[in-house]
Amino acid sequence: MTGDGHDRPADRTGGGGRGGRGGAGGDGTGGTRPRPGDIGRLPGPLLRHRAERRPQTVPALPYPSAARTGTAGCSFAELDRRARAVAARLGTLLQPGSRVMLAYPEGPDLAGAFYGCLYAGMAAIPMVLPAPGATGPVGRAVGRIAPDLVLTGADTWTPLAVDRSRTQVLEADGRRVAGDPVWRLAQNWRPVGVLRSAPAYHRYHDDGAAGGRLEPAMSHADLADVTGELAQAVRLGTDEENVGWIAAVHGVEDAVWRILLPVRVTV
Template identity: 75%
Template sequence: MCAKCADRAGGPRRTVLRDAGAPDAPGRCAGDALDGRGALDGTGALDGTGALDSTGALDHLPGDGQFAWWGRPQRERVRPLHAAQPPGTAYAPHYAEPRETAAMSGGKHGKPRRTRIGGGGGGGARPVAGDGGMLPGPLLRRRAERRPTAVPELPFEGRAGAAVGTAGCSFAELDRRARAIAARLGTLLSPGSRVLLVYPEGPDLAGAFFGCLYAGMAAVPLVLTTPGGVHTVPRAVQRCAPDLVLTGTDGWHALDVDRNRTQVVEADGVRVGGEPVWRLATQWRPVGVLRGAPAYHCYHDDGPAGGRLEAAMCHGDLAEVMTELAQAVRLGTDEENVGWIAAVHGLEEAVWRILLPVRVTG
């Protein structure tokens, strides 16, 4: 009777001794046994040539002819070694796939980390080293301080950057326009307000867009494709419900906007709301802008049927997309495919043509 059987029966405990290398006899109960070296294993079958695991099965290490103790923590399940297996048959234990633990997955409620360059999206974006981690507003400020006379351009052949986007506006001039507009917006609205930008593509639109970023407000560009094409403004105002409309055309083409409900401010490179740009620019004071704060809405005009306002992209989202587009430019991606990448991320053409030149013109 073995030790375990003796315990159950209440009788005396007896230890079974075996010589090293002696095979287990079929039917022998291996509850408590002492091998030839005096090592006692109280949990499973015994073999004098090596140590045992806690399940009663021996693990063979190929190549050295020895048996080794692997231990329960490194094993999920082991195929049992049948007593009737012919002598000399190689035993191949089966290991289960390791289970994911809290330490591996980041916790019970952990989520996979984003791997996009520049950090993540919307608000939780992880900044990267260098200019790629900067928000568009602070990036323009840095460019204006370090290279005030340089002109941000798009590095595409056949279409000069001065013809679109910032339209030949230097970093210092673009920053001056943005500061003036941000100073004016700061006296009229609170951060986070929605501002509709009614401009044709050019420096006025670029200055107004960066002015919204400087002021911590969400810009909704309504790009006028034809001179005087302001017939889409009433639909946009009704659909977007902006707190203010910035425009450079109101002096020539009056906008059909109820001024009792929505403020309208004329802003260009000379005056903002009737005040000189240079004076307002000196009055601007930086405001803290969070990476997750709304920065831009894409508006789609669907004609008489109405329009669609996309969900807001935050400042961190814009930084991420610009980093990705700048990387595409460095790899030689052509203009058409850069525009396609921007459209996939939800950026309309007029916006990425404003932001990308500032990003790639270091």
């Protein structure tokens, strides 16, 4: 987990994908060290903090479309529960630092899987589906970048065109993860310490039959820095389109900033 535990080091690959902006100083609390003007919490620990302090509050953005995307009505407690369940299962299958593809449409399942990767100290590669059954690009992307595992929804697991003799595919949603109840797995989760510089997120560009490319990893600190800048923009009254433009300039795709930013700005 990216935060208050320090059971195992998860920074296996060195600096983050944005020039090591986050640094690597550990302080015995999961590798996070507050800096001047910084709350000192990476995205994973921040969700844990929100879930402990305001469990029933629903993170949201001050824009009309916010209810249809991002965390999609999940309370902090529910989003944290989903994340702990995903992280607990991933921790039994993969080492920290592994790359996990997320094949979901936007919504709470994608949000829970993304935070689950952060909690587990693994790098998320979202493949955001336009609809639950629109899985065509996923098999192609798996063949190109060879993730260690694919997480997807229960309604997508069966038609997902992935060679399962080569790549594990697990179903994970708000009820079950790989067949186990979310509530039970969430209770079994144990924190994993993650350095600020550990890889957290890769953006994948699908160019269809012509190919695809995976961008260098952004670290946990990179994500914290970007969401901090976006939160400041929101406080200054920046509209939704321009917040999305700022995120894109920093290399964060639309679905991801809509997952991270509500947790940052909702208190």
